[in-house]
Amino acid sequence: MREMPLPLLQGTLDLLVLRAIRAGPIHGYAIATAIDEGSGGQLQVEDAALYQALHRLERQGYVEAEWGASQNNRRARYYRLTPAGRRRLAQQTAYWRSYARALDGLLGGG
Secondary structure, eight states, rough: OOOOOOOTTTTOHHHHHHHHHTTSSEHHHHHHHHHHHHHHSSSOOOOHHHHHHHHHHHTSSSEEEEEEEESSEEEEEEEEHHHHHHHHHHHHHHHHHHOOOOOOHHHHHH
């Protein structure tokens, strides 16, 4: 039986999206699927929140998008990281890993 999804913590959606995009051009549905599957179904992203994050990241210069055809021949926007997006991903990954270690230490997990 699948557990209920966990709510996303504030500030994590952009990191999760950047992480999903890091390997190369990917469309929105595949990003949502990567987050869901990568978290074992624990983190799920609503469509509206995902596309708001993608547009925000594009405005900030962290991702670029172009139109292409999906695997089932539908028109889709494909997103890829810019050099600034790769730097942002590295910074945010380091921050959240540090945060998780500190929290784990406080909770007695270390």
